[in-house]
Amino acid sequence: MSDARTTGTPATDEIVARYSARARAVLAGGTPDEGGDSCFGAAAYEDVDEVPEAALRASLGCGNPLAVAELHPGETVLDLGSGGGLDVLLSARRVGPAGTAYGLDASDDMLTLARANAAQAGAGNARFLHGHIDDIPLPDGSVDVVISNCVINLAADKARVLAEAFRVLRPGGRFGVSDIVAAPGLDAAGRAAAERRIGCAASTLTAEEYRRNLLAAGFTAVTITPTAGTGDGLQAAIVQAAKPASPPGTLIRPMRAGDAAEVLAIYQAGLDTGDASFETSAPAWDEFDRAKSPGQRYVAADAATGKVLGWIAATAVSDRCVYAGVVEHSVYVHPDHQGRGLASALLRAFIGSAEAAGIWTVQSGVFPENTASLRLHAGAGFRVVGTRERIGRHHGRWRDVVLIERRSPAIGD
Incomplete structure (x- = not known):
């Protein structure tokens, strides 16, 4: 995962640079220096036996969005901030050869790593795109499911990210992400300190703020389920929502x-x-x-x-x-x-x-x-x-x- 944007801000550049360095370390065969990052990586996954080790070592997620995504053969899925490609490869396996799994990332180094991992895994239905999650380079109504793992909290304009996710989903499409949310009573200083400590969160929303942003984008059936605490008032959560179904056309x-x-x-x-x-x-x-x-x-x-x-x-x-x-x-x-x-x-x-x-x-x-x-x-x-x-x-x-x-x-x- 590596995407924050709005484009060119110092915070964005710092995040992309940090994850690019992680990708380069994995590509060189080493173990990335965590530098204080304490997210859960691939620990939340159970079906990773045939996934390239490099995809696991590059992972810095906070949960497993595939546990709730309910992917079906033939579907098209998009991973926002796909990093080394772990969720894309697992999604490609679930949607099968008739489906497509897209990964979107802002780091060229992460994309290089992800494509190498896909080639090693033989995932011919995995596609990796360069871009930002607040400006998705896919047409309207082109995917069935949007997933993400601990990336949306890094975005500077979260409302725009969620509006883009809504745009690219087909009517009846599903949104299922793992992310970090803040406790309601956590003040700005405490929130910033906790984000610095865990290293993989920034400008986090409370669950209620997240809910309001999803509803404003047009999503319905919003649920936010806490999964694990990271300490100091931050918590990993599974966020689910749906784009309303509608008659053809x-x-x-x-x-x-x-x-x-x-x-x-x-x-x-x-x-x-x-x-x-x-x-x-x-x-x-x-x-x-x-x-x-x-x-x-x-x-x-x-x-x-x-x-x-x-x-x-x-x-x-x-x-x-x-x-x-x-x-x-x-x-x-x-x-x-x-x-x-x-x-x-x-x-x-x-x-x-x-x-x-x-x-x-x-x-x-x-x-x-x-x-x-x-x-x-x-x-x-x-x-x-x-x-x-x-x-x-x-x-x-x-x-x-x-x-x-x-x-x-x-x-x-």
């Missing part, structure tokens, strides 16, 4: 300000049906933006053109702290793209993100005439709480509203 991603016109047009088209809401006209974007919670906003977009085809967002039901985990959501799909499964995909992404953010109740009100919405939500685990009869006038007539909610089986149990 589409992509579910976070809603952006640039989506405003298309989001509001879809909103208005739904209101024009007369069965979506008591509202009759979509608000201006500023009003919409203020009303909707900043997290859990997604659009379904055409993967080729980027055109927004549908959206989902939520509003907090109260500013009282006791209701912090309760939101009311709305989901709309353009009339020309209904029946493609977009609403279901948006709802699944929303629920996965909401649970990862600690939201325990998602609720909404639906006109009883909107049977398609009631079926959609029943399929996603919502139950009918009751009906508010003649609660309001809409287009000159009194309307009932069916109250529905979904209680998380994992949060607030």
Whole structure:
């Protein structure tokens, strides 16, 4: 592993130089001088009998991401900061000749070592790329799984790294990394001292900061599981997440300000049906933006053109702290793209993100005439709480509203 970037910073250059020196030592047949590094190396791995010794000696990881990556034959996997290639070689073995294992590293020396290890192992499906983990040289939606071992914590711009990982994953793709996280109460000075002591961590995030960055990038189903303590308030952890699955040719991603016109047009088209809401006209974007919670906003977009085809967002039901985990959501799909499964995909992404953010109740009100919405939500685990009869006038007539909610089986149990 050897990649920190943003490009050309002194910290980045120092990290790349340190791991390049390690690679050169291994290439020369020696044992690297640890220089204070005390990560776990290859100790967390059990299936390394046929891996070149040089790949093991170059390893400076903090866990085994392959233990949770669940790689399958034929898949494409990308290792961020692949170093001497240990995880790439093990991944190549698991995905088989029909699959591909990519390794990305910023050190030319590490890439030389990794390619030599791949040749020795006969891993013809291993590919090694030179570059930085915040600017991945692969196309959108080109890999099934992103892994990494104690590298993302070294990056200067972690949000950008996670956004890049989200970009290159296919819909439904998986993110599984080992990394170092900091205890919540550790102050900046204590964190820096601990990072210097173990030697393979820098500007670490707490688990909650890591979670927020993953959710902001668009990931759902986020879990962070501590595995081993390194001392002084730092801890190794397995970090898992998923890119939302979506129908063929589409992509579910976070809603952006640039989506405003298309989001509001879809909103208005739904209101024009007369069965979506008591509202009759979509608000201006500023009003919409203020009303909707900043997290859990997604659009379904055409993967080729980027055109927004549908959206989902939520509003907090109260500013009282006791209701912090309760939101009311709305989901709309353009009339020309209904029946493609977009609403279901948006709802699944929303629920996965909401649970990862600690939201325990998602609720909404639906006109009883909107049977398609009631079926959609029943399929996603919502139950009918009751009906508010003649609660309001809409287009000159009194309307009932069916109250529905979904209680998380994992949060607030």
